[in-house]
Amino acid sequence: MHDDRSLAALLGEAPQTPDPGFRFDVFARVTARARRRAAFERGALQVAAFTGMGLVLALIQFASAASGAWGPMLGAAGALALSGVAAFTVIKGPKAALAVFRPA
Amino acid sequence: MDAADEARLLGLARKGDMRAFGHLVDAHQPAVRAFLRRLTGSYADADDIAQDAFARTWEVLNRYDGRASLRSFICGVAFQYWRRGRRAEGRRLARDTAYADLEDAHHDAPQMTPERLALRRAMEDLPPDQRAVLALCLGQDFTHQEAAEVLKLPLGTVKSHINRGRARLQAALGLNAEQTDA
Numbered sequence: 001m002h003d004d005r006s007l008a009a010l011l012g013e014a015p016q017t018p019d020p021g022f023r024f025d026v027f028a029r030v031t032a033r034a035r036r037r038a039a040f041e042r043g044a045l046q047v048a049a050f051t052g053m054g055l056v057l058a059l060i061q062f063a064s065a066a067s068g069a070w071g072p073m074l075g076a077a078g079a080l081a082l083s084g085v086a087a088f089t090v091i092k093g094p095k096a097a098l099a100v101f102r103p104a
Numbered sequence: 105m106d107a108a109d110e111a112r113l114l115g116l117a118r119k120g121d122m123r124a125f126g127h128l129v130d131a132h133q134p135a136v137r138a139f140l141r142r143l144t145g146s147y148a149d150a151d152d153i154a155q156d157a158f159a160r161t162w163e164v165l166n167r168y169d170g171r172a173s174l175r176s177f178i179c180g181v182a183f184q185y186w187r188r189g190r191r192a193e194g195r196r197l198a199r200d201t202a203y204a205d206l207e208d209a210h211h212d213a214p215q216m217t218p219e220r221l222a223l224r225r226a227m228e229d230l231p232p233d234q235r236a237v238l239a240l241c242l243g244q245d246f247t248h249q250e251a252a253e254v255l256k257l258p259l260g261t262v263k264s265h266i267n268r269g270r271a272r273l274q275a276a277l278g279l280n281a282e283q284t285d286a
Contacts, residue, residue, distance in 0.1 A: 008243030012141030018130035
């Protein structure tokens, strides 16, 4: 005879006791997902920062067209320095610039 | 675990207490894993999805409003993962045709008898919602109302899915309704 419970048992049994290994695997995934999300956020911030710097650079060049010959060069150098500072500020932790997710 | 304990652990977990969340994982893993084992037919795939569902639940605990039970909430997350995975890659279609692929690497996985194989194939022929309703309700782990909450389906649809799905499974085993009700 096959009632609902026996059909369910044939399809798959519930684990009899909570499995500690399962819990540790869940924790590992929580940690991995948090790292991945943090790496993604860092990457997105870097892209935003560099895009902003590029825009500033273009604006400086445009604004400096009428000033002296060194104006655009100084502006570009300043913008590059600023973008470097911004990139390192954006990156949290000791890892290199453009850090990507690396499993521990 | 009673409701008061669960509410206390939930409060702690929302504040970032992983140990409290671990107790919630322990409390709900049997029901969630059983649901996914019946749904996927693979114990290894079931645990993979269940772990992702619990990890996602940790991230969205603050969105859980307590209207449904926590295990229904987690099963809902798991169901979304399963459905997304199916859509994305047509998960292991070869399982329908190759007996060898039915072997499950999981240490708890039962041997694939002809009876189990027939049921598995019948399950895989069912529409996803119907399959999920059966996976939730056949073992009487979840009420019809809970299944409706997990799958976001009307209660009447859940009941008709159970009746039709059960009949399909019984037919796969060569049974009819009279035999099983006896």
